[in-house]
Amino acid sequence: MKFSINQKDLYNALNIVRRAVAKNQTLPILTGIFLKLKNNKLTLKSTDLELGIKYDLTVKAESDGAIVLPATQFLNIIRELPNEDVYLELNQDKWQLQIKCINSLFKINGYDPDEFPNLPQVEESAKFELPANKFKEMIKKVRISTSKDETQPALTGALFEVESEKVKMVSTNTYRLSFIEAPLKTSVNEKIAVIIPGTTLQELNNLLEDEGSVEVEVDSNYARFTFAGIEVISRLIEGKFPNYELVIPDESNSNFSADLSQLHGAVKRASLIAKLDANIITLEAANGLMEINSAEGSSGYAHEEVKIDLEGPDQKINIDAGYFIDVLKVLDSEEINIEMIGPLNPLVVNSQKDGDKFIYLIMPVRSQS
Amino acid sequence: MKFSINQKDLYNALNIVRRAVAKNQTLPILTGIFLKLKNNKLTLKSTDLELGIKYDLTVKAESDGAIVLPATQFLNIIRELPNEDVYLELNQDKWQLQIKCINSLFKINGYDPDEFPNLPQVEESAKFELPANKFKEMIKKVRISTSKDETQPALTGALFEVESEKVKMVSTNTYRLSFIEAPLKTSVNEKIAVIIPGTTLQELNNLLEDEGSVEVEVDSNYARFTFAGIEVISRLIEGKFPNYELVIPDESNSNFSADLSQLHGAVKRASLIAKLDANIITLEAANGLMEINSAEGSSGYAHEEVKIDLEGPDQKINIDAGYFIDVLKVLDSEEINIEMIGPLNPLVVNSQKDGDKFIYLIMPVRSQS
Structure with missing residues (x-):
């Protein structure tokens, strides 16, 4: 394995695959990035066994080969090199990669690439395309409501429902819920319904760009997302949403x-x-004003007023301020529309944009001390 | 106590005094900021008993008074308010401050200001002025070499020597040393030599700007630095440097x-x-090149080459890379000058600028595994 590549190109590529590198040391080789060179094509891979990322790039190659390198170390070195051609050469006897760039020389000890697990195959799968910007938009709004509670695995992900004319995503931690539906033609005949892990949504949100399209393949255990030369393979969450x-x-x-x-x-x-x-606030809508009050606690008291256009009777509700802030952060309209039934029913944030329907529910907190 | 002030002005002022607020909760009132209003002059104060900061600003006042407010909470609220006039009013029965700004209303519970300690007085002191930019420059270079080891208190600060025609600062953790001397006229008759704590140097570095001058007053226990309306009072470190x-x-x-x-x-x-x-690197100077090598450890090996102009015999030395990086960060010239005697003597970084003499010493590490 011997090749050269521009420093910035290599750094950008490593920055993509590092997102699936294992964070814990249980299996040391998974804290590494797999490199394989064949006919001028360098393939980078990483996986923590839940999520896998694969990225190909073209390099100036002299000879083929493969190695696994410790991700943090490799990434730090490439980041600090000047933006010039970097020359990499494998010493297979030692599983050591030599990195040369102008006056810098590094030798990094790695692992035998045969010990690196294969990324899972997605078999006999349904396959369809989505616009990248739209998919990213949906993920952003649904990601916030996934649960962190591992005892209810289905809630740590988002339901992903695809039909021939529409795509739906739903997530909830039982105290709040995100629902988004977009009218998209998908080439899907039979309705697909799977649960994508919250961590996968997070990395897709980081990696997806606003241009191009995403090819999605789904079987009963895995989903593959292909976009901008990046392949993201995620285990799906079993269980019923x-x-x-x-x-x-x-x-x-x-x-x-x-x-x-x-x-x-x-x-x-x-x-x-x-x-x-407890981060509970009281909202009171009346007379063209929304009043927002904190409870009067030991540290003090807060009162805010915001002008509103109110249709229907006055309303008052106690909710978790953090849940409210989460949705206020991801909305991108100038106005926000809120619907209420009463103090014991959820507060509903409603937004329609380009035919997309987004609903965000916050359950009320019954009493406030 | 009732007054109004622009949000940004108040936020900037709080951002200055917050730097001396106590970080631990041993004495809760010290995690607060003292406010006192008298005749349109608002005085803000904070202290952790080692360091104290006082800042005055002019406000539109209706009535005088004083209170101590929890610093983090007060600062967070003022930061989030819009850049408009803020109206503050004390409820002395509850030691509660009411903050109003457009549609926002806050009540923050505080402390009785009589319980807040006075900042120490600097008595019968020597008094002189220094240019702020020069003093900041000196602090920046001397700060890096102070020790964190509390068992040798004198080394956790920097020696500050002032004579009528020059000012010197020195710090060392015994493995490296910063020395800086500037030719400054100071109106000092008898030589002053005190030790300023490292934490004080850090805050002075944060607060000092590049313009104006600093008035310094020193007695045997405390030093006061006055600049840009800010008063910083620091306990001095006892003991012999x-x-x-x-x-x-x-x-x-x-x-x-x-x-x-x-x-x-x-x-x-x-x-x-x-x-x-252990972060040890070997420097080898020979044939117009400096070679920098890491030891060949379990994780790999690094080799770097940098062109140098060498006068005198070849040299080789092992030093701590972190100590070297610290000085490379604070130098602001295009070139660096280094002097060496041999592998068992310190490496000396030497810089002369506008008559200032800066010397940075790194002790060699005897052997490298």
Whole structure:
């Protein structure tokens, strides 16, 4: 294995595959990045056995070969090199890679590449394409509601439902819920419904760009996402996603809209006091105003007012300020629309954009001390 | 106490005094910021009993008063408010401050200001002025060599020697040493020699700007630095600073210069491998080249080459890469000048600028495994 490549190109490639490198040391080889050179094509791979990433790039090659290198070390060295051609050569007897760039010479000890696990195959799969920007948008809005509680695995991911004319994603930690549906033609005949892990959504969100399309392949155990030369393979979460449809109210009593950035600022400030206790805030909508109050705790009290357009009766509800801030962060409209039934029903944030339907539910907190 | 002030002005002021707020909770009131209003002058104060900061600003006042407010909370709230006038009013029965800004209202519980300790007085002191930019420059170069070892208190600070025609600062952790001397007229008759704590140097470095001058007052226990409306009062470290003069070599065998940024890059890269072990690198100066090598450890090996102009015999020395990087970071010339006697004598970085003399010593590491 002997080849050369521009420093920046190699650094960018490593920065992509590093996202699936194992964070714990249980299997040391998984903290490495797999490199394989064949006919001018350098393949980089990483996996923590849940998620795998593969990226190919063209290099100036002299001879083929493969090695696994410790990811952090390799990445740090390539980052600090000047933006020039880097010459890499394998010493297979020692599983050591030599890196040369102008006046720098490194030898990094690695692992036998035969010990690196293969990325899983996605078999007899359904296959379809999505626009990358749209898919990223959906992921951003659904990612926030996934649960961290490993005792309910299905909730640590998002339901991904694909039909011939629409794509749906849903996530919930039972205290809040994200639902997004986009009218997309998908070349899918039979409805697909799988659960994508929250960590996979996070890395897809990091890697997806606003241009091009994503090819998605799904079987019962794995999903593969291919875009911009990157291949992301994720284990799917087994189990049944809860019946979320019953939770989404199909009508409301009151409906109000507010300026998004004003509301965001107000909730953020009120939360500065509220989070010193349980981060619960009270929203009161009446007379064209939304009042936001923290409980009067030992450290103090916060009160905010935001102008709203209110249709329907006055409303009052206690909710977790953090859950509210999460959705205020990912909305990108100027206005926010909120629907309410009453103090014991969820608060519903509603947004429609380019035919997409986004619903975000926050369950009320029954009482506030 | 009732007054108003622009949000940004108040935030900037709090950002200055927060630097002396106590980090631990032993005395809760010290995690607060003291506010006192008298005749349109708002005085802000903080102290952790080692360091104290006082800052005055003019406000639109209606009535006088004082309170101590929890620093983090107060600062977070003021930061999130819009850049408008903020109205503050004390409820003295509850030691609670009310903060109003447009549609925001906060009440923060604070402490009785009578319980806040007075900042120490500097008595019968020597008093002189220094240019702020020059003093900051000296601090930056001397700060890096202070020790973290609390068992040798004198080494956790920097010696500060002031005479009528020059100012000197020296620090060392016994493995490296910073010495800087500047030809400054100071209005000091009798030589002053005190030890300023490393933490004080750090905060002075953060607060000092490149313009104006610093008024310094020193007695045997405290020093006061006054600049840009800010007053910093620091306890001095008792004890005797070691006799550093014996350590600084008065001659050298070899002398070489190199491009600073090239050398910095090379040492940083070599350290990526070296720091996986003890962060020791070997420097070899010969034939117009400085070679930088890490030991060949279990993780790999690094070799760097930098062009130098060498006068005198070849040299080879083992040093701590971290100590070398620290000085490469604070130098601001294009070239670096290094002097050496031999492998068992310190490596000396030498820089002269505008009459200032800066010497940085790194002790050799005897052997390298």
